[in-house]
Amino acid sequence: MIKQALLGEFLYESENTRKILKAIPDSALDWKPSEKNWSTAQLASHIAEVYNWYESTFDREVFDMGTYQYDKGDISKAKNIVSKFEENVLKAQKVLENSDESRYFDMWKMEINGNILFPPTQRIQVIRGFLYNHLYHHRGELVVYLRSTGNKVPGLYGPTADDKK
Structure with missing residues (x-):
């Protein structure tokens, strides 16, 4: 029963993630709000x-970032980031x-090389916090990036100011 609830949210929210990633124009990829922030391309990636x-979260007891490897691909084009998202979301599902x-x-x-980054926690809490809520946080940042670069923001939970009334 918990799995069905997680899956329902996953499917709904992955569609919202898809919408926001597809809204990024190549012209916005290099923009970042400050030197401390990621660029739009880095955040979207x-x-x-x-x-x-x-x-690593569902099938292992320890996620070792010291051995974790990920090829983000070419993030110089928004379509490449969307393609990587599509590849990853299918595997995650x-x-x-x-x-x-x-x-x-x-x-x-x-952990990373034996040093604890995220202390022992029940997996369900990690799924909700580390996978789901973490993602929603970054999507919110991406909304601000889009607005700041003069781009339209798609409605995720209803219409936005960009939608016709």
């Missing part, structure tokens, strides 16, 4: 990458569909 973390609910309350942690 990170959003696509979060879907690559599902296997399969991991979620095949997940074992009996393991949702097992402990999980993230």
